[in-house]
Amino acid sequence: MSTSERYKIEVTATAEYVAAQSRPEDEHFVFAYHVTIRNVGAGPAQLLARHWIITDGHGKVQEVHGQGVIGEQPTLAPGEHFRYTSGCVLETPVGTMHGRYQMLGDDEHRFEAEIPPFMLAMPRALH
Template sequence: MNTPEAPTTPYCIEVSAKAEYVASQSRPEDEHYVFAYHITIRNTGSEPAQLISRHWVITDGNGKMQEVHGQGVIGEQPLLAPGESFRYTSGCVMETPVGTMHGSYQMLARDGHRFNANIAPFMLAMPRILH
């Protein structure tokens, strides 16, 4: 029995994130912990879409939240055709050796439709701090 192919959603952006601790820029004695995060944004929809802006929520180990809003990412507003990916690296500073980040990208499809691409929470952690 043949199963019908799932219809392609016109507006679908997948985001994956990987974080790493930057020891060379961190100063634990001053509660200054630096993390780099590597992001891959992939258009899995059927409509070209441009990343217009970003919204990040960064929460440290004490529950202190920082919100970051801004245009584009690393000075760019990439336009992704269906199947295309965009990769970049950025960073953040926290007062604790452990925290989390999550957020969303605000996207604009070629047909004028605006939508959010959600960024699932990911961990920021100094090595050997978590079991």
């Protein structure tokens, strides 16, 4: 079995604007994002760390590194998934996020799972 078959994680993410916590007049735009991490490989894997790249509408980039997600470092058996919700704040009504998770296979093999880019946008901010 090839390494790419054994270690395969699919990540999907969507975002929503949180109007109740945002203050557009103060350039404070709050977004919730929902992530699903699915192990589509042949071996178990644990999520160790995250690296997010967040870009606002002015091109300002924030990088976020940390252990696990929402205080957890889940282990996913083949076919299992883990879902969580978190949030971020931008100074603009539009932005993007992408990144990667550092994963650890049950045989101590370390690999990365890419988080594809997704949009953060206040309703009616994009025409």
